[in-house]
Amino acid sequence: MSLEKALKEAFAPAEEAVESGRIPGAILGVLAPDGKIAIKVTGLAQRVPKKRKLTRATWFDLASVTKVVATTTEIMKLVEDGIVSLDDPLSKHIPDLHQYVAAHPIRKLTIRQCISHQSGLPAVEPIYTWGNDPETLKAHVLQKDWAFGANVYSDINFILLGIVIERCRGKALAKLPRGPGLGFLPKNKSFAATEHCMWRRRVIVGQVHDENAYSLGGFAGHAGLFGTIDGVLGYAKRLLAGKELKPASIAEIRKRHSPTNNIGWQHHHEGWAGGDDCSPETIGHTGFTGTGLWIDFKRGYAWSLLTNRVHPTRHVETGIQDLRKAVGNRLAAAMPA
Numbered sequence: 001m002s003l004e005k006a007l008k009e010a011f012a013p014a015e016e017a018v019e020s021g022r023i024p025g026a027i028l029g030v031l032a033p034d035g036k037i038a039i040k041v042t043g044l045a046q047r048v049p050k051k052r053k054l055t056r057a058t059w060f061d062l063a064s065v066t067k068v069v070a071t072t073t074e075i076m077k078l079v080e081d082g083i084v085s086l087d088d089p090l091s092k093h094i095p096d097l098h099q100y101v102a103a104h105p106i107r108k109l110t111i112r113q114c115i116s117h118q119s120g121l122p123a124v125e126p127i128y129t130w131g132n133d134p135e136t137l138k139a140h141v142l143q144k145d146w147a148f149g150a151n152v153y154s155d156i157n158f159i160l161l162g163i164v165i166e167r168c169r170g171k172a173l174a175k176l177p178r179g180p181g182l183g184f185l186p187k188n189k190s191f192a193a194t195e196h197c198m199w200r201r202r203v204i205v206g207q208v209h210d211e212n213a214y215s216l217g218g219f220a221g222h223a224g225l226f227g228t229i230d231g232v233l234g235y236a237k238r239l240l241a242g243k244e245l246k247p248a249s250i251a252e253i254r255k256r257h258s259p260t261n262n263i264g265w266q267h268h269h270e271g272w273a274g275g276d277d278c279s280p281e282t283i284g285h286t287g288f289t290g291t292g293l294w295i296d297f298k299r300g301y302a303w304s305l306l307t308n309r310v311h312p313t314r315h316v317e318t319g320i321q322d323l324r325k326a327v328g329n330r331l332a333a334a335m336p337a
Contacts (some may be wrong), residue, residue, distance in 0.1 A: 024043050027054065027306045029233045031240070059206075078169075089108050090110070100143070116258060142245075160221070173221065176226040209223075213261045229304060233304055240295060253265055276325070
């Protein structure tokens, strides 16, 4: 099957979701094993207060895709440069972490535990309700007496990892280069709208949707990266080609650390958003705003589905998980084994 035909068949569920009004718009991009890229676009970048058409050049708030494309990548580059080890405790690089209680368990948490969501830290906390100064909020994150529990997928893990990166590089996460079509705090671009935020009292366009990332300065280790479909697929192409990270780092992020998680990424498991039919060597990650990226190392292809499914509100059922699975399964069926 040709790449164009495979893309057309895989995009059909997204087109139906847009036509039925469940989501405003969608872009599907596929990177084939031979390096060719094919992209289809449908729907709106914004519904309210005015309608704007979605285009290939539209920038999306990638939400938690930030965790892998930016934060995990930067942590692995620190490992490559010999600056950190995955088994370093966080306190080695953040010496003021819970600094008034030397024996506090958070000081013993390792980078590996956080990046693979095996830390026991909570999933999320309404940091944006604590105040409005980013540096004070970061200080609060570092000194808070976090309650430990079961291992869960955690934004707190990646907020801490973002601080590790900033301390080690001596600059803000947003200042580190990301590649064409990717960036924090982008300006003068065409953006897909996200939610009408009850806290900010407006439709969010061109600012990070995640309240905590916004309060922390517009970006953090867990969210805040924006990108185009070409930017996201460009990252996947560099990763598959061994140009984004070195072979040892790529091998590391492909190792399984739990029934669902690798280093940063999720791996193929029953019921995951990437569908059931991709190879077991597939990694992927989704973003709350309606984004996602999956990379099949065995079969050598990647795909990204970018939607603005939270526009104008997150409080509706859009069927995004079933949509992602349907698209992933159709692509897997079309790609050479």
